[in-house]
Amino acid sequence: EPEVTQTPSHQVTQMGQEVILRCVPISNHLYFYWYRQILGQKVEFLVSFYNNEISEKSEIFDDQFSVERPDGSNFTLKIRSTKLEDSAMYFCAGTLGRDTQYFGPGTRLTVL
Amino acid sequence: AQSVTQPDIHITVSEGASLELRCNYSYGATPYLFWYVQSPGQGLQLLLKYFSGDTLVQGIKGFEAEFKRSQSSFNLRKPSVHWSDAAEYFCAVQTGANNLFFGTGTRLTVIP
Numbered sequence: 001e002p003e004v005t006q007t008p009s010h011q012v013t014q015m016g017q018e019v020i021l022r023c024v025p026i027s028n029h030l031y032f033y034w035y036r037q038i039l040g041q042k043v044e045f046l047v048s049f050y051n052n053e054i055s056e057k058s059e060i061f062d063d064q065f066s067v068e069r070p071d072g073s074n075f076t077l078k079i080r081s082t083k084l085e086d087s088a089m090y091f092c093a094g095t096l097g098r099d100t101q102y103f104g105p106g107t108r109l110t111v112l
Numbered sequence: 113a114q115s116v117t118q119p120d121i122h123i124t125v126s127e128g129a130s131l132e133l134r135c136n137y138s139y140g141a142t143p144y145l146f147w148y149v150q151s152p153g154q155g156l157q158l159l160l161k162y163f164s165g166d167t168l169v170q171g172i173k174g175f176e177a178e179f180k181r182s183q184s185s186f187n188l189r190k191p192s193v194h195w196s197d198a199a200e201y202f203c204a205v206q207t208g209a210n211n212l213f214f215g216t217g218t219r220l221t222v223i224p
Contacts, residue, residue, distance in 0.1 A: 056209045097210075100146070101212060105154065
């Protein structure tokens with residue numbers, strides 16, 4: 001069964017550094033999402049992406065964040081200048097349409 | 113605006129006992145509803161979903177959920193809990209923009 005993969009599984013970075021989180025969605029999916037989960041809290045929507053552009057973004061997704069799908073396979077989330085409060089688990093998800101979203105295993109980001 | 117309420121932060125049940133996890137939602141249109149399970153350090157796994165039709169839906173691992181429009185609820189049930197069911201359970205509603213809006217989760221502890 002196809003699955004969503006994410007790399008790295010754990011990323012440690014210094015405050016102010018740039019990080020790129022990578023996701024490989026299921027190949028026939030068309031809609032892509034990033035969510036985050038701060039430790040002990042609920043999963044929160046960050047951004048959705050379709051047809052090579054952002055469909056919707058939450059208020060969390062400020063100018064420090066960007067997404068792209070550079071090669072039709074990978075789907076990346078970039079944080080330009082990380083802050084301590086960016087420490088969280090970041091999940092990628094994908095779907096064909098208005099259907100079940102399939103999640104990756106997540107990347108744990110630790111900002112020191 | 114949409115919201116999802118999971119009133120029980122933590123539930124403890126004995127192995128073999130029945131389980132019900134509560135979920136109430138607020139959403140202006142016909143909701144698409146989901147239950148996801150998250151084991152420690154893992155990603156989100158879909159248990160079941162409701163889009164339309166039969167209001168009692170069956171999922172994986174012996175779980176079921178019942179959609180009650182009049183009560184705006186989508187409670188998750190299992191007749192006999194196994195120790196491996198210990199995890200965090202999230203109820204979610206899918207918005208018209210296809211984003212998932214999650215509840216705060218219910219942590220399930222299973223005692224022998």
